[in-house]
Amino acid sequence: MSCRKGYQLFVREANVSGILWRPATRNQSTAASIAVREKLENELAGIKKAGTWKNERIITSQQDVAIKVQGSEKSILNFCANNYLGLSNHPKVVQAGIDALKSHGAGLSSVRFICGTQDIHKELEDKISRFHERDDTILYASCFDANAGLFEQLCGPQDVILSDELNHASIIDGIRLCKAKKYRYKHKDMKDLEAKLAESETDGIRLIVTDGVFSMDGNVCPLPQIKELADKYGALIFLDECHATGFLGPTGRGTEQLFGMEGSVDIINSTLGKALGGAAGGYTTGPKPLIDLLRQRSRPYLFSNSLPPPVVASASQVFTMLMEDSSFVKRIISNTERFRSKMTGAGFTISGDNHPISPVMLGDAKLASDFADAMLQEGIYVIGFSYPVVPKGNARIRVQISSAHTEEDIDRTVDAFIRVGKNLGVI
Incomplete structure (x- = not known):
């Protein structure tokens, strides 16, 4: 066991008279650091191999229905926020x-x-x-x-x-x-x-x-x-x-x-x-x-x-x-019903009740990640969810509807899902 006193690393040793603290050598400190680093890197490599690595896309604008994402010059439709009423930047x-x-x-x-x-x-x-x-x-x-x-x-x-x-x-x-x-x-x-x-x-x-x-x-x-x-x-x-x-x-x-x-x-x-x-x-x-x-x-x-x-x-x-004013609530109900009915009609499996959280079930973790990347190329921001966030074998794209979305936004997103879904053999 070790601790720091000031800027000096000490290690604890037991002897007949009790516990002694002595300065650690540089080699001991370095060896411990290397061991921890290797353990962490192996764990991270396992996450990437399993296809469950979570990238954080960087937004360079306000939270809104349309956002700017670092690395993309065009405006992106946002369907992956808890901004249910569209009020984050009202x-x-x-x-x-x-x-x-x-x-x-x-x-x-x-x-x-x-x-x-x-x-x-x-x-x-x-x-x-x-x-x-x-x-x-x-x-x-x-x-x-x-x-x-x-x-x-x-x-x-x-x-x-x-x-x-x-x-x-x-x-x-x-x-x-x-x-x-x-x-x-x-x-x-x-x-x-x-x-x-x-x-x-x-x-x-x-x-x-x-x-x-x-x-x-x-x-x-x-x-x-x-x-x-x-x-x-x-x-x-x-x-x-x-x-x-x-x-x-x-x-x-x-x-x-x-x-x-x-x-x-x-x-x-x-x-x-x-x-x-x-x-x-x-x-x-x-x-x-x-x-x-x-x-x-x-x-x-x-x-x-x-x-x-x-x-x-x-x-x-x-x-x-x-x-x-309850008009915000009425709009999100209408938008949710429109998205769910059109997606189901296109052949997708949508989980849950008639709620703005509308998970598009895909099953495979890598497929969910690839699907989300392809949707970004279509100008739609969604994220693939996989283990450990959801159970193994239940990966999905969790779409989230907002009252600020227009009918045109909903229809454009469904069309993008259909194109990507066909390309990846989902539908």
């Missing part, structure tokens, strides 16, 4: 961020409970609570942080968590941090969930945990059946609404509204970084005692800097727009 949203930058500064240089809470943070939390019709809301730097901060504080050794097997990675990581008894039920399988509810007798809390919409497949959780089981077994329901808030349901209130079940879920976590301005940030909304407890004990909240004022103001502007 003039009102951008101006709200600029105004907050001028009035409230670039950042707080602190965490919330020390000197990092401004009036606009409280205003946004109040607005989110009204949007979801909940008691109170707590902001986080991301929804990953919101998921990491919740379960450890809510559930202890006497409690039970039942989680869908395809939940977000951040949910899985958050659950790992707590000491509750953990059950994983088969994806959307209500018979398996009930069996595990029956098995998990407890005097404590039972918490059913699920994504509202599962991001890799674009399918929606069976909330009516989950609610029925929750009532039968005295369980609470947690919903991650990252791929639902703002655009699912007639006025964008999410999975509850889609099923006409407003107020049926106990705790909602969601993000500001997708439909709601696209910058950063997440939140938990629910009962006031829970939110108060999270303010006191949630580690990602207590030890992370406050959300920057421009992010807060931009998201707040989006909520204002959504509460005044």
